[in-house]
Amino acid sequence: MAFDEMLTAENLPRPPYKDYHEWYAAQDTAHLIRKTQDAENIFRKTGITFAVYGHADSSEKLIPFDIIPRIISAREWRKLAQGIEQRVLALNAFLDDIYHKQEIIKAGRIPRELIEKNVAFLPEMIGFKPPGGVYTHIVGTDIVRTGEDQFYVLEDNARTPSGVSYMLENRETMMQMFPELFTLNKVQRVEDYPRLLRQSLAAVAPPGCKGKPRVAVLTPGIYNSAYYEHSFLADQMGVELVEGSDLRVLDGKVQMRTTRGYEAIDVLYRRVDDDFLDPLTFRPDSALGIPGIMDVYRAGNVTIANAPGTGICDDKAIYSYMPEIVEFYTGRKALLENVPTWRCSEPASLKYVLENIADLVIKEVHGSGGYGMLVGPTATKKERSDFAEKLSARPSNYIAQPTLALSTVPIFVNKGIAPRHVDLRPYVLVSDKVKIIPGGLTRVAIKQGSLVVNSSQGGGTKDTWVLED
Template sequence: MAFDEMINADSSPRQPYSTYHQWYASQDRNRLIAKSKEAEKIFRKTGITFAVYGHADSSEKLIPFDLIPRIISGREWRRLAQGIEQRVIALNAFLDDIYHKQEIIRAGRIPRELVEKNDTFLPQMIGFRPPGGVYTHIVGTDIVRTGEDQYYVLEDNARTPSGVSYMLENRETMMQMFPELFHQNRVRPVENYPNLLRQSLSSLAPAGCEGKPRVAVLTPGIYNSAFYEHAFLADMMGVELVEGSDLRVIDGRVKMRTTRGYEAIDVLYRRVDDDFLDPLTFRPDSALGIPGIMDVYRAGNITIANAPGTGISDDKAIYSYMPEIVEFYTGRKPLLENVPTWRCSEPESLKYVLEHLAELVVKEVHGSGGYGMLVGPTATKKECAAFAEKLKSRPGNYIAQPTLSLSTVPIMVNKGIAPRHVDLRPYVLVSDKVQIIPGGLTRVALKEGSLVVNSSQGGGTKDTWVLED
């Protein structure tokens, strides 16, 4: 039976939820239903949407929002934050190492081919160190919980982690509808994230930057599934939202077209994948990037966040080595554990996975959004058989993990409340210091029994409260 974060086995509320539980019990259900509808109107009016690629109905959709917050105590959060910080520091050190001395490979801690034959490893970054030595400016670390003090890192998102706009809008909506709850529960703030993001990015402007750094957000455009977030963050930071067609390289700088002519940009928070960033270096057919930007970058005249080549740290085969990576660069065992992982590229692991497909979750090493995966316990025999053929043909493209009993948090349903599985994506800003936003985005599987929380697969979101001690 899954661990319920709100209710103990004896039906009493767990300590972090005690004040909220008392408030909830005193509420009129019709009022809460009305508030839920009000929240949907707020989201629709604000335009908080996402698109799902590849679906016949590709129209913009509202991400479902549940009114019952997920609440984390100060003690629980401190433990999580320490583990996240350790992991992010190790990831940044790993990236610096593989593009320079490759000491972790020389030490035999990870296989050379896993790095050098990885599609996300960029030879163009070898020997280059970004401003401030920071590769992973913004990180989203996906965490799941299975018990009272049992947390696991599910995956690392160090390329272009998304979803922070939902975290901010969830909080604003809850504060607008239930302001009294935030005073009663002493909830730590998250609404200063845009200011912290701008400060963090500005602090890593190139060494030759004079005056206040100019920051811009690079978006693929309005048809990108996360365009709302790109526009939202640019607006909240008070910086320009640009597309590749708005920028060009002039006199060794990346410059933005303005009414006053072209003006230089110092820091570019890009939401465009590596492949499309520079058609002169990567895909020549890309219309989303800026021709020549990699030359400007390597010359030290612009900061790109996150750095090109960080995608290798999102790779799920690399993830399986994170315990070794953390220990190699920090000298300590990981404070947060990985989910046990079988690398299907290894014959013995592949054999085990094929024999136990019905019990495991199998994922593509470069997959995201809940796509390209098999959840064995909910799959049919036919689906398992088809997936087995994929595994046999490209074993190196997959990893497998046990099916964890993810913790649950109640959601509002027609008949009252019901438990649903959740995960958590805290957001981390890295500059000369590591700043972890207290909370993050809680994603919830709205379908009963489902373990897939992604919005593209029918999941929703909740506000995440971290309490002051």
């Protein structure tokens, strides 16, 4: 039985939801149906869309938005924030170590081949320390809940975590439609994120930067599925949105073409994958990056956020070692636990997973977006059989986890409310200090019984409230 975050077994509201529950009970269902339609119209007019690559219908889609907020108490959030900060600091220390002394490998805590044979490990970063010593400037930590005080990290997003624009637009939409709720409930702010992001990026400008650092957002272009977010964040921060063709290396700096000629960029918030960042270093056929940017980077004349090579932290095989990684670098047990994980590269684990495939969730180590995975309990016998063949052929490409009873929160449907499974992606900014935005993006499985919350797989989002004390 899944833990209901709003209601107890006696159908009474839990403390964080008390005021909201009383307000909801007094509302007319027809009025809330109209509000749902209003929200959809707001998203449509604002252009809050995403695209799904590889689908026959690859047109821009609206992400479903639910008008019932997810509410977290101040006490619950403090516990989560402490665990998230510990984890993010450990990830940064891990990256610094594997690209320098590799003490964690020498100590036998992580197998050498897991790092050196990993496609996300960049030899080009060995021996180089980025400005400020920060690798993971923006992190999204995916968290699931199974009980009253039972939170687990599902995965880490240290390369280019997405979705923060939805968090901000969800809050703005809720404040526009239900201003009275923010009087009834003292909700911590998320609206400061763009200002804090710019501050955080400016704080890690290269040491030779004179005056106010110039920040820009590097996008692959209008056909990227997250282009809306790239343009939204550049606009909200008051910085330039650039493509690779707008930039070139001149006089040892990355410079942007302007009406006044070329001007230097100090910090580049890149939303372009490592492989496409520099055709002189990585993929020579890339038209998305800037030829020579890695030379400028290694010379200490530009900051790239997040640093190249951070994607190794998104690897699900690395994730399985996070308890050891956190303890190795912080000297303490992890405050936030991992979901129990079987590494299919290990023969005993592979045997167990194949024998229990009907009960497990199996994921590709480099997979994302809900693709390349098997949810055993909802898969057909043939799907499980076909997946078992792939798994046996390339066991090191997979990890497996138990099917958790993810917590539910209510969504609004035409007949009232209905429980749906959720996860949470809080956003963390790292520079000279760590800043965790209170709440984050709640992703919800709109389909009844589904455990897949990704927008590309039919999931939606909702506003996340962290209450003040």
